[in-house]
Amino acid sequence: MVGEYGGDHLDLRGGDFKGPVVTKGNFYQQAAAPTALDALPARAAGFTGRDDELGRLLDALDPSAAGGGSVPVLVAALSGLGGVGKTALAVEAAHRACAKGWFPGGVLFLDLHGYDDDPVTGEQALEALLRALGVEPEHIPVRADERGALFRSLLAERGRERGAVLVVADNASSPDQVRPLLPGDVRHRLLVTSRSKLPQLGARLLALGELAPQEAYELLDRALRIADPADSRIAGEAEAAMRLARRCGQLPLALQIAAALLVLDGDRPVAELAAGLSESRDRLAHLDDGERSVRAAFDLSYRRLPADQARLLRLLALAPGAEVTEAAVTALTGEDVPPSRTLAALTRAHLVERGSRRGRWRLHDLVRAFGAGVVAGDPELRKEGEAARERVLDFYVRWVTAADDRLRWLPGTAEPERFADRAEALAWLDGERAGLVAAVSWGREKRFASRAVRLAQCLRVYLDWRRHFDDLTTVMRTVLEVAHRAGDRHHEATAWTSLGLALREADRVAEAIEAHTRARDLFRADGDCHREAAAWNNLGLALRAADRVAEAMEAHRRARDLSRAEGDRHGEATAWNNLGLALRKADRVAEAIEAHTRARDLFRADGDRHGEATAWNNLGLALEEAGRVADEIAAYGKALEIHREFEDWHRAGVTLGNLAVAHEDARLPADAHAYWLQAADAYTQAQATNEAAIARARAAAVDGTPQAAPPVTP
Structure with a gap:
């Protein structure tokens, strides 16, 4: 018999052995399995800004929320566009939380690779976390629910022994990856980053946008100075650096790539890189430093989209203007109803953003560039895109034509049907203005030229009415280019006319004289006496603005005589007025x-x-010069009545200002004060903020003493 000796060896005494005896001893190390409870990555070099976001994230991680009557935040989900800096912010927040002593139990970190071809599943994530907690592989349960139970039990045990634990789950793509990782103990926290919002988790949701302009500037400066403390290019070219930040969409990944390109070429001026990004038709091709690429980052998100979401994203990248309304989106898709569910899904994925107000949508500049690049690289997608743009132009032409009809409508004529009144037409035009102006620029492409020119013609009155002269100049230059290329002398002359009017209103008088001269010569060569007369009139106005008064009078007389010879009563009236x-x-x-x-x-x-x-x-202005104050005030009153009738608030503001001056001249300060305030209100409605401020200042200055202030010609 072999018996145990009670120590660490066997007692062989008393054994009956018939031959050689060989013994074998096994010794087992009883040390604990290794753990990874300090797994937080290093802080991002050059991390800057994000003060507000850091504050909100730390509020969510604060373990003091587990006590008292408030509901504890177990999960904080940080979401945003690829490349927006979610991981850097999460790591920074985790380091700061640990520095405050909030997580003495340690930090678990894992990358869920949610947008890779083979993302980490919830079961795999639990296995990794259990290993990090020191569980031997053979002791990890096979079933997911059992793994989850063990994970929560170990967290609870560690919480009792060491304190709260922070789990950071980076780069999640779905709630299913994250749900198994939820801690059961309210002391612990789970911080998740994702390109999508994850409202299904009951988490504190924090959406991350691009950097503020100053933060983007500081990121560039800090990145260059980390590489070389003596590199002062950003500070030395501050304006160019801000342009570079804008061309990078203030997206951290793009800014870091731009900084790396500058670091790699220490002699390269910042302005050169900014200009290269501005001039390139494929901006994303430049935002690649050999290791990181903005296009590649966006492609990870794009490839996971269902077909309907991918199509809508591509079409939105082609939409005119920085923002697009739901009606224009519907025209892009060619559907009968707005793609609301698809838009919502793209918004959750941070690929589409809500615009300046409800019902409006926008893309980040670099997402737009990505989507346009996807379309440009595939012949079939280009056809799809061109058809979508045609639908948008047709939509705009229909609605702008109706709005223009309403603006031009005069009492006693047939009323337009689409808009109930002028206010409704103006509100629609105001909301769509940026897109309309951008859509006109498509006219440079032959396929869209006729639609774009029609759109521009219908916008002319509105843009003049609202005094958007920069937009009117942009629109008319496009029409000029289209008409000249087509050899259409009539439309070219008409465009010169509208351009000249806009330039004069913008105080670019020399250019206006040149534009009206070109229009006059084209109409004369075309034998169009009616429009030649109008061109003489407009030329006279520009000459008067340039103080070439004798030439102006001669131009208006030529216009008057031509109109009278043509039997054009309206043209003759205009010429008399300008004369x-x-x-x-x-x-x-x-x-x-x-x-x-x-x-x-x-x-x-x-x-x-x-x-x-x-x-x-x-007439009121002329009567004022003649000292006929009562007649002057009566004339302004007639003008004001009509301006208000047509809700022409800018011209109403001008006339009210003239009335105020007339009452100052008549030593009626209380009335003058009231008219100045009314003028300010009218200018405000016309969105003429500078004129409104001047009118309010004049109202405040009225003290009963006549003041020298010239009346204004509309």
């Missing part, structure tokens, strides 16, 4: 009064209420 302005500037006041009176009567006979209002206002 009166030039005569007044030449101090020929009596002749100016006669000219404006003739203009008023002709406009009235022609049924042109807008023209009549302008003539009344200008």
